[in-house]
Amino acid sequence: MTPGHWFSPLNPRIRDWHGQRVWLVGASSGIGAALARALLTAGARVALSARTPERLAKVAGRSTNALVLPMDATQPAQWSAGLEEITARWKGVDLVIFCSAQYQPERSWEVKAEGVRTMLEANLASVYFGLETVLPSLLASGSGGLAIVASVAGYMGLPNATVYGPTKAALINLAELLYVDLRPRGIAVTLIDPGFVQTPLTARNDFPMPALITPEQAAEYILAGFAAGRFEIDFPWRFTRVVRFISRLPYRLRFALLGRMLGA
Template identity: 55%
Template sequence: MTTVTRSGRGLFAPLNTPIRNWQGRRVWIVGASTGIGEALALDLAARGARLALSARGVERLQAVRAACMARGVAASDCVVEALDLARDADFARAQAAVLARWGGVDLVVFNAGTYRPLRAWELSAEAVRETVELNLVGTLCGVGELVPVLLRQGSGAIALVGSVAGYGGLPKATVYGPTKAALINLAETLYLDLSPRGVDVFLIDPGFVATPLTAANDFHMPALQTPVQAAQAIVDGLARGDFEIHFPKRFTRVLKALQWLPRRFYFRLVRRATGL
């Protein structure tokens, strides 16, 4: 396996190659039908990217595709590939279709996921399996299919959408939080393996974003953002070449700082902030 030498990366240089020019860039968004994925697709469409849109709901994806085309993307440069990450071999099938059309891919965003607010006494085998299979197992399997492609190219990037829920325990994130913590760990591991070989890895950790999933929350969500704001923060982070793109900073920096506190203070502050 050929190792690509990265030059010009000093101590304070970007960890990834900054992505600033989107014109003609081949971007595959897995989880593009609603929320952050939809907003990111629309943002990148306006910047001239070529888009492959994937999710389980084909009808909703077609609506997103139409909205992207309204922003100037040619019909041939905005395609829909239905995909259920929780199904074995579904990612490989969709990837083959994307590669057959483009011959390669420049950025794959793993945004697909599910969330069910659960307290410890509400756990069920069905809820655990549904969340873990989609959020973690499906993403891991998809990454396993994608990495050999990017290594053969000697270029490209993977972006994993984690969450601040992966930083530390939060009420009602009994299953969701552990899957996102695992994705944070996965992104760090992938970076160590792939960056020296010419493949960039981005970790996207949003705070609370108003999506159909977070609409199920019945507690106060500090610093709640819109999907459009989230998409802008992601594009800005990609342009800087950040490894971790976390937002909004006024919220995520507080959560990061809380991890340094003794647990008794952490638990007290989290309960006070959420009211749970």
């Protein structure tokens, strides 16, 4: 590796979205819906997936570049059917964005087995099902990309995110290993770590959310991150930097600080 490489972006920059064929899973609400609209406005072709067709159709509006593709991401067969439809329509896919997730705020003593299963499948297993489906064609072409939406909740263990947090920590780990595994084979891998965004998902939180932003702002940050070719697109920095700093403190300090901040 020559020194110049240290300063080049970790992924190819995407500044022009015309001609890009994007599969966005979790496109019916919140960050995914805002991102789908932003991508369509930027000229991409976007396949919009989630379980609720009516909401997807609303996001697609009248765009001729939108393909409404309802599916349950926890069902491997629905990934295969989705890819078949995209391939039939567009002859392939360039970027798959894994944005779907479910969230249940709960303390450790409130966890129930069924809820655990649901969240592990929706947030984590679904990504593996998607990878199994799309990787063969991406590897065959030696191009394209994957983007995984995790969360700053995955930076460290935080009470209330008893199941959600570990799924997001696992996705961060997965994105890191995918980068090392796939980037040499021509596939870009992007990790997206939002802070608090005002969506139906966070509407369940009953605490004040610091540095809260809108889904439209989140979409802007994400497009800016792709334009810069970043591996990790985290935002807003005023919040993510603080969480990252706390997560890197020695445990004794970190736990004391979190205990004081959360009043736990």
